[in-house]
Amino acid sequence: MENFFRLVDHEDFFSRRCVWVNGPVIVGAGPSGLATAACLREQGVPFMVLERADCIASLWQKRTYDRLKLHLPKQFCQLPKLPFPEDFPEYPTKKQFIEYLESYARHFEINPRFNECVQSARYDETSGLWRVKTVSTAGSTRTEVEYICKWLVVATGENAECAMPEIKGLSEFKGEIIHACDYKSGESFRGKNVLVVGCGNSGMELSLDLCNHNASPSMVVRSSVHVLPREVFGKSTFELAVLLMQWIPLWLVDKLLLILAWLVVGNIEKYGLKRPSTGPFELKNTQGKTPVLDIGTLEKIRSGGIDVIPGIKRFYNREVELVNGKKLDIDAVVLATGYRSNVPSWLQEGEFFSKNGFPKRPFPHGWKGNTGLYAVGFTRRGLSGASSDAMKIAQDIGNVWKHETKQKKQRTTACHR
Ligand SMILES: Cc1cc2nc3c(=O)[nH]c(=O)nc-3n(C[C@H](O)[C@H](O)[C@H](O)COP(=O)(O)OP(=O)(O)OC[C@H]3O[C@@H](n4cnc5c(N)ncnc54)[C@H](O)[C@@H]3O)c2cc1C
Ligand SMILES: NC(=O)c1ccc[n+]([C@@H]2O[C@H](COP(=O)([O-])OP(=O)(O)OC[C@H]3O[C@@H](n4cnc5c(N)ncnc54)[C@H](OP(=O)(O)O)[C@@H]3O)[C@@H](O)[C@H]2O)c1
Numbered sequence: 014m015e016n017f018f019r020l021v022d023h024e025d026f027f028s029r030r031c032v033w034v035n036g037p038v039i040v041g042a043g044p045s046g047l048a049t050a051a052c053l054r055e056q057g058v059p060f061m062v063l064e065r066a067d068c069i070a071s072l073w074q075k076r077t078y079d080r081l082k083l084h085l086p087k088q089f090c091q092l093p094k095l096p097f098p099e100d101f102p103e104y105p106t107k108k109q110f111i112e113y114l115e116s117y118a119r120h121f122e123i124n125p126r127f128n129e130c131v132q133s134a135r136y137d138e139t140s141g142l143w144r145v146k147t148v149s150t151a152g153s154t155r156t157e158v159e160y161i162c163k164w165l166v167v168a169t170g171e172n173a174e175c176a177m178p179e180i181k182g183l184s185e186f187k188g189e190i191i192h193a194c195d196y197k198s199g200e201s202f203r204g205k206n207v208l209v210v211g212c213g214n215s216g217m218e219l220s221l222d223l224c225n226h227n228a229s230p231s232m233v234v235r236s237s238v239h240v241l242p243r244e245v246f247g248k249s250t251f252e253l254a255v256l257l258m259q260w261i262p263l264w265l266v267d268k269l270l271l272i273l274a275w276l277v278v279g280n281i282e283k284y285g286l287k288r289p290s291t292g293p294f295e296l297k298n299t300q301g302k303t304p305v306l307d308i309g310t311l312e313k314i315r316s317g318g319i320d321v322i323p324g325i326k327r328f329y330n331r332e333v334e335l336v337n338g339k340k341l342d343i344d345a346v347v348l349a350t351g352y353r354s355n356v357p358s359w360l361q362e363g364e365f366f367s368k369n370g371f372p373k374r375p376f377p378h379g380w381k382g383n384t385g386l387y388a389v390g391f392t393r394r395g396l397s398g399a400s401s402d403a404m405k406i407a408q409d410i411g412n413v414w415k416h417e418t419k420q421k422k423q424r425t426t427a428c429h430r
Pocket of ligand 1: 040041042043044045046063064065066069070071072073077078081082083084085090129130131132168169170171172173215355359389390394395396397399
């Protein structure tokens with residue numbers, strides 16, 4: 014038997030069940046959910062992980078491109094309590110990262126309930142419990158289950174859904190349109206004119222990949238973007254920033270980074286890549302906009318392999334018109350327009366989470382709400398942010414769990430006397 018027992022376990026003719034979970038329910042089996050589960054396991058707290066996909070880390074396994082590697086050095090990406098294998102390179106590949114996550118789940122005996130998509134979760138004031146409803150997406154029968162628990166950990170991620178932009182005429186465009194989450198490699202775009210909408214880390218890397226596969230990418234940069242070299246003078250830019258932040262204020266770290274970036278990559282504004290007026294890390298902290306870490310795209314832009322173009326006015330049959338009035342013939346569109354949280358679509362709660370699906374309280378306070386509600390992986394601090402949330406959550410629940418278990422034992426002993 015798993016770490017729960019059933020209060021009611023009858024299947025009615027709608028195939029609906031009710032399950033009592035002895036411990037927290039964790040929604041999402043990505044790195045954040047796995048990290049929380051592992052830390053709870055160490056605390057001796059039972060849990061249940063619900064995952065809509067049929068595997069762990071579905072973002073990494075199903076919705077990322079082939080050439081993806083971690084952009085940050087490995088020490089910033091490993092999850093709590095189990096480091097990466099020593100022979101992993103400084104920047105592990107997507108395949109290595111997935112292998113690590115699979116072994117992480119095995120090591121901590123994390124067995125999520127797959128194909129269970131959480132449809133709604135609400136706190137029941139009367140009972141003081143969470144009611145989490147799922148629909149099973151496996152097989153042909155639709156199974157609904159209601160999980161009842163004291164704690165709810167939201168681990169559905171900042172990238173749960175693709176952000177699809179509304180651009181005039183896009184539905185009239187006759188060529189292929191895909192979101193970056195469905196892009197695997199530039200192989201199928203060989204020889205084609207491809208419009209890449211967006212210049213975040215995805216847009217930049219997909220443009221590079223397209224160029225490497227002899228396609229002709231044009232990358233839309235509608236506003237401004239911070240591009241930093243992944244490394245400065247052989248040291249990871251991110252690592253350097255983290256180090257500097259311990260000694261000097263953020264604005265000064267930003268200034269130094271921009272000077273270093275200028276020394277390494279030169280003036281990028283002349284290629285159409287305007288820098289925001291706010292520094293890269295301040296922008297990340299205030300607006301959640303991640304700076305791009307360059308891994309070769311700038312070189313291709315300089316050599317003319319990738320065209321940087323301004324915002325889009327509208328699409329036609331096989332053409333796109335830009336805000337500067339220029340028209341381009343294009344064969345395909347890749348929307349590297351980012352992702353969004355899906356929390357508002359299922360969590361019936363308005364105090365802790367805001368309408369954009371992120372906790373209202375800024376870092377470092379956004380991991381714990383009232384009534385047993387927690388959030389992991391919503392601080393826009395990547396995998397290291399998720400690890401730090403996971404440890405705090407497990408500690409917090411673990412303390413209550415141990416206290417309650419002790420009291421129960423004492424009561425039981427008293428009864429037997
Ligand atoms: C292309 C790409 C590359 C990235 N590279 C890095 C990197 O190098 N370093 C870094 O730190 N970060 C990186 N990130 C950020 C990324 O978000 C994190 O690395 C990490 O995946 C976050 O983990 P998570 O568990 O919070 O979210 P996710 O990995 O998105 O996992 C959330 C899980 O919740 C499940 N889920 C969602 N909704 C429901 C529901 N209603 N019911 C049940 N299950 C649900 C999803 O299926 C998913 O499995 C990258 C992101 C992208 C898109
Ligand atoms: N290897 C890696 O580590 C790696 C690789 C890829 C992604 N990631 C991470 O994954 C997360 C998502 O990255 P992302 O690049 O997919 O998304 P993102 O950072 O949110 O970038 C989205 C881009 O799309 C643009 N955009 C949105 N709507 C548009 C429209 N209608 N017209 C023109 N441009 C539009 C945005 O422009 P504006 O800025 O003007 O809004 C922005 O440039 C980030 O945290 C990122 O760091 C990591």
